[in-house]
Amino acid sequence: MNRNIDTFIGCDNEYDESKIVIFGAPFDSTTSFRPGTRFASKVMRSESFGIETYSPYQDKDLEDLEVFDGGDLELVFGNTPRVLNQIEEFTKRILDDGKIPGMIGGEHLVTLGAMRAVTKKYDNLHIIHFDAHADLRKDYLGEELSHATVMRRCYDLTGDQRIFQFGIRSGERSEFDWAKDHIFTNKFDFNGLEEVVQELQKVPVYLTIDLDVLDPSIFPGTGTPEAGGVNFLQLLDAIRLASKLNIVAFDVNELSPAYDHSGVSTAVACKILRELLLAIGIK
């Protein structure tokens, strides 16, 4: 009799045969407003059986792709540096095995852990970043490791003109001012993404998606909902566009399931992950 295996739908392949490895990073200790993203990966696995493996949008099926679901990392809440190390090590292992890591947050700071491993492997890494928030503060109440500073810390790894943000609609004035000289920030929507995709054809790319880029009407289950976001189909289009690039790693984060009793936010996150896997994994 077999033990009870729990994976995201359609991601029940063997590790060795898999092209993509997804895993959960259940961490939300620096969240300043409403915590709860730690539950995202577990709930997404559970609820993913409410969707299908087949996408009528892309006419592709998860059954035609090898994905391994490595479960959740066991992270220590409250010790941020250590958590980032754990994420970096796990990501490195996947990269070393020649696979694409796909992390499910957790709060957005988890991206920094993965990014550290990815930048060590890939020179000239560029970042495509979908988000409602700029996340570009130098520090947050004096703290350098925070969900509100994560893209600034990623910038510390990549340097000027390597980060391309889309959908941004919240931040301090100083963040927007700083961005002008150092990264590409597109406010409100995905205008300009097409040009960026043409430009970055030859470089490795990390795609990080803070799901609060979506309008809270369709994605209320997140820590800091920001009205005026993109809709589901717009995000789908943007994902398919960005996936034409050489995506070497990706993450989706900031689902906080407990804030949406209807379960819609989780269902949306599951579909976004399915579409991401299909777009990146089956060309």
Next chain:
Amino acid sequence: MNRNIDTFIGCDNEYDESKIVIFGAPFDSTTSFRPGTRFASKVMRSESFGIETYSPYQDKDLEDLEVFDGGDLELVFGNTPRVLNQIEEFTKRILDDGKIPGMIGGEHLVTLGAMRAVTKKYDNLHIIHFDAHADLRKDYLGEELSHATVMRRCYDLTGDQRIFQFGIRSGERSEFDWAKDHIFTNKFDFNGLEEVVQELQKVPVYLTIDLDVLDPSIFPGTGTPEAGGVNFLQLLDAIRLASKLNIVAFDVNELSPAYDHSGVSTAVACKILRELLLAIGIK
């Protein structure tokens, strides 16, 4: 002193004088993901008093239409064949009295019960079907009577090229493949509905609306929410368009009120029913 009558707003007419008869079919036993549609009709009656009888969209008023609300059928949970018989018999009675039955589900399988009665009365019946899901599986885990097979079972009654689906955005690949040869499936929206309406001018039509055709942003209270749906005004337009046909029976289903604590889903369902009644009942 009178007993306490409970009807949908504006539907408190005498049976004999009524053109349309609405009733609830509180059944959700085959729901595979999240049950709860059994409560829809009761809650809709209760909450309908939060809307008006007058529609500014159609400039019509329920006060100018005779509708009888027959309450809810007493259905036995767990015995699917018997439930379908009960629905068929009640629908037949309404049809025999020359009235238009309007059923409030319940899960979508209830449509099969009503359809059996309607196809027996009307030759050449065609079906217009608004839904997020194709519902075209041959069986579900070996079971032929299921919410996931209901349109396939309806197809068994009508035969090829009689079913016209709109808004479909979820299903197995095999469902979409099968559909190509047997029915008309329009993915994602209502494109093509206008042509269909022109084509079907002379035939009797059953209009079945799975409310999850709506985007879950506006209709989270349903068993299997699917992002990327139509919005309220698009559905309103589609209803008014379809109502130009000879609608001989109709249903709305898959509201699951407990999954939406805000009550918005129920309020939307109430308005859809009001608009349906006005569009079908007052020409």
Next chain:
Amino acid sequence: MNRNIDTFIGCDNEYDESKIVIFGAPFDSTTSFRPGTRFASKVMRSESFGIETYSPYQDKDLEDLEVFDGGDLELVFGNTPRVLNQIEEFTKRILDDGKIPGMIGGEHLVTLGAMRAVTKKYDNLHIIHFDAHADLRKDYLGEELSHATVMRRCYDLTGDQRIFQFGIRSGERSEFDWAKDHIFTNKFDFNGLEEVVQELQKVPVYLTIDLDVLDPSIFPGTGTPEAGGVNFLQLLDAIRLASKLNIVAFDVNELSPAYDHSGVSTAVACKILRELLLAIGIK
């Protein structure tokens, strides 16, 4: 050691130096469907710290504007006339000090209290009114002071052709009929607002926003949600347009936070208030 001051974000200035004074009017006794707007102002203060003081939409910052938050009035539930007097007196005091009052409801009837003070100070006052509901009944179950009659009572103060409604999508037929002769009612959206703004360049204007003008997908937390509303960006545009006028007083009302556990409705209301303050206060 200082006491614990609780204000809306960025509204912690001195009274004497402030151009705008906001205050809460926590009253919902005449609400006929679902009460709870009494909690709006308190919750908005609390949750406002989840948004920023800077608006990327207007490129303005609350830190550059002097606003005083006067807290909540202590109103007596159940005694409507007395409550309206309390609101009128407080509004008068702000007006007498040459400041702009910005009231946070509460149900929409609170507007009548403020309006009484404003019409006494300003001759030729016009009203711009964003709402899903006409609120034009002569009485509601025989009662003249009701959320459902509030604009009719305001009309009693201003007379013909002084009220301009936008977004209206619910009401009795008789309300729409009456409106044709006495006020300007625009159904469903903000069409015509641009012309109205051009027309009213020289007159004092009261801007009253019933937040249920928003679609319930983005604003479910309200007493009587009405599908088919405007989206957040449309309301933002309308606010910026209307703010080109001489706004002498304004209010936002009908947030009922308990009906939206996700907190999105409150977050939206906070952003609307921020944008209102910036649009009216910084020209």
Next chain:
Amino acid sequence: MNRNIDTFIGCDNEYDESKIVIFGAPFDSTTSFRPGTRFASKVMRSESFGIETYSPYQDKDLEDLEVFDGGDLELVFGNTPRVLNQIEEFTKRILDDGKIPGMIGGEHLVTLGAMRAVTKKYDNLHIIHFDAHADLRKDYLGEELSHATVMRRCYDLTGDQRIFQFGIRSGERSEFDWAKDHIFTNKFDFNGLEEVVQELQKVPVYLTIDLDVLDPSIFPGTGTPEAGGVNFLQLLDAIRLASKLNIVAFDVNELSPAYDHSGVSTAVACKILRELLLAIGIK
């Protein structure tokens, strides 16, 4: 075909044959903390079908008792004096027909309306009052008609030593002080009820139950929950004890269903009403 009748379970008898007449008084306009009791009677009817007509506690069955459910009064929110008049008139009608009125609140102030009718019919009326709150303020923020003053207003009708309170565990010091000279107040539980029942054998009694006398662990769905209350079985015993008296009218109030998503509070209220009906109606 019959219209859809909606009654509390087992209360579907003819008016003329009934000994007890229950009705809803959906009013909560003076509630100072959290409104919502207006929904109690409607939800109780709906949910009562989750319980049985038979009580294993009393070994009695509602099927052996004639009760008529008159539905809900249509009350005007916000106009307190008028609402009390409506309740008084309806109660009078039932009393005039020689029946026992059983009102379902609503906030506790509705008791005053019924009490006015009852005191006019019955000389020497005594009141047994189960509650967490003393409700004995002279006024509340200057207002004499309030849920917080209701027993003081009842006292104005009955005079000294006619009111017997049990379970009281919240109030201002001045309320407890006043009570010492004018009524019988038993704090925390039902100690002393047995003696009171012996004492009042020969007088007509009004039994008013504020359900928040129950501990909020079992009854969270109320406006002002007060820890330290009695449990379900204690209340059951007290009801059976009090029902040995000549109960000429009774009410249960302060269920606010929306504050308890589990539905347990409503289920408890339904059972309490069943037990009350059986205890009073079948001797």
Next chain:
Amino acid sequence: MNRNIDTFIGCDNEYDESKIVIFGAPFDSTTSFRPGTRFASKVMRSESFGIETYSPYQDKDLEDLEVFDGGDLELVFGNTPRVLNQIEEFTKRILDDGKIPGMIGGEHLVTLGAMRAVTKKYDNLHIIHFDAHADLRKDYLGEELSHATVMRRCYDLTGDQRIFQFGIRSGERSEFDWAKDHIFTNKFDFNGLEEVVQELQKVPVYLTIDLDVLDPSIFPGTGTPEAGGVNFLQLLDAIRLASKLNIVAFDVNELSPAYDHSGVSTAVACKILRELLLAIGIK
């Protein structure tokens, strides 16, 4: 890299080495009031990591016991006879391997499936049954297979005087009447359990626990909550008492997690299962 195994806490042993095998039976199709127990086993696995493996009540630890968690059966909603067969077969397999099956419902009807396997293996089987409801109807709306008839169907398997019920506080009068001649029904609590345990020392016993035997104050997350139940410590004592018998199979059922947003009901169910496993598995 290992796949993601999901088990109840401390139940991650090999099948062959295990003394007890737990599994989920996610079925609720005959539930007449509020469905949702299908989610119980999955949620219990997930939330079990909020409790410890060690019980301070019994001073025993799950780490000292071999239990295998076989995951959930894949059951077809809506086809009751087939579901019962699936459960019977799986239970038989465990019994054939000489292990103790411990089923997690689902609605109470799942007990019938397991019982069929157990009665075939064990002559002279007796049943100890903790529940709020008698579940002794001959049929429910004409249907013999229902959660409301399950103990009557078990009686059909065992015959007279083999079933011992405790905690019963709801049912039709006819159920209580029938019980007097055929089984032992103890109303309200566990009085008499000690005597029963002494009496049944030498026979095989099936222990079935409908968790709604608990008071809804501590266990609101169930389909039909019944006030007046036992508390957690009383149930714990009863479990430890009953576990002195030769328990050859057991189940816990009727947790419906979605009705309790606090998660307390699930936490309680997890603890009950831990205590059951420890009491039955470690003597």
Next chain:
Amino acid sequence: MNRNIDTFIGCDNEYDESKIVIFGAPFDSTTSFRPGTRFASKVMRSESFGIETYSPYQDKDLEDLEVFDGGDLELVFGNTPRVLNQIEEFTKRILDDGKIPGMIGGEHLVTLGAMRAVTKKYDNLHIIHFDAHADLRKDYLGEELSHATVMRRCYDLTGDQRIFQFGIRSGERSEFDWAKDHIFTNKFDFNGLEEVVQELQKVPVYLTIDLDVLDPSIFPGTGTPEAGGVNFLQLLDAIRLASKLNIVAFDVNELSPAYDHSGVSTAVACKILRELLLAIGIK
């Protein structure tokens, strides 16, 4: 016009005149199961206006006691050592001014910050600790600063036989084993508290109350609910008993309001704080 002051009810005195100073420590970064206690102090201030200043249990009134509410500390989520320093410094300031600090958590780890200040001031400090969890782990996943280790860390400050725990009903076996030699651990309830109080008459005492010592039936709004707890009146008695000692500092923690939509948990926490203030402040 005055700014909007927000304090716990009855705690609006001047700092200099106050005997007790309460403040919030909104921190929950090490919470391993369900975060959210960061919102406790803010919500308690808001909801405290639903209770009275007068306690019928103690016949005392907050109006007769000088308490200052210092608001919430601004703590950095994710940096545990720094947060503990902030708490220590603030506590020290209050102690230096000769007042009694009363902290509102937050997760239980905040106690360590306050304890560091208190142990520096008071030699021979003893701790009375009410909790469901032992919190005595040496480390948690290798981390020494955690809600699960907090009492072990306090032990590091005080040494053997200075900590007296009551109500403990969850922990690893090793915690209970360790406790036997080093502290006094009373399982399940308050047995033995009376003797402890007699014993500690002459020493300074820190009273720390993890509110999950209460049964989750009355206090579901906490991160890790543990059935089998004490009830409200038992906790009240224990508080009054412990308050006979020389309490030099105290805290209440682990309210997580979002997990209890009914608001009962918050109402209970408010009452516990009122009773604590009255018991400690008025002798």
